[in-house]
Amino acid sequence: MNAEWNVRSCADQCVACQKKFADREALTSRLRFTEAGYLREDFCAECWPKREAPGAGEVSVWSATWAAPAPKAPEALKKETAESLLRELMETDDPTKRNVIFILAVMLERRRILVEKEVQMPEGTGQKIRVYEHKQTGESFVVPDPQLRLKEIETVQREVMELLGIAPPPGKGAADAVPPAAAPEAQNG
């Protein structure tokens, strides 16, 4: 069951001919539902029309422009953002992070960094899949929607805040535990 969730971000090469994508190269991606779960495949323009099993189990098909990844900042300078965290987590095949991945995608959509392109619910899977496009780079992110309940969302949001190193907003009653902010008054003269 968990294997179904591991939908990776865009590959850097064509799944058919193994050619590395060039910066700004147009490519076509598809999401298939197979026996092993969801399978994402990225094709160059040449291989797409010649692909194996067109239409068979293709849940979603979309085109995109590949953008060469920006050089990684040295670890010491790196500041974790919702976007960098999403990218990192999508590269790991960690099914326990699926809720966090979804909440990050929603956060980035609210900030207009990602745009939702389509929502799919393949028959018989009971599983919602959302395809987001990165507004600037054109990359696509395929994110399974865990359809969280409100209570779960709060828990996951807290986890996301922790991962991003943001202190959660104080809850009710916490104000007493926080010392009053020191307000030094400007002294003139």
Ligand SMILES: [Zn+2]
């Ligand atoms: Zn190819």
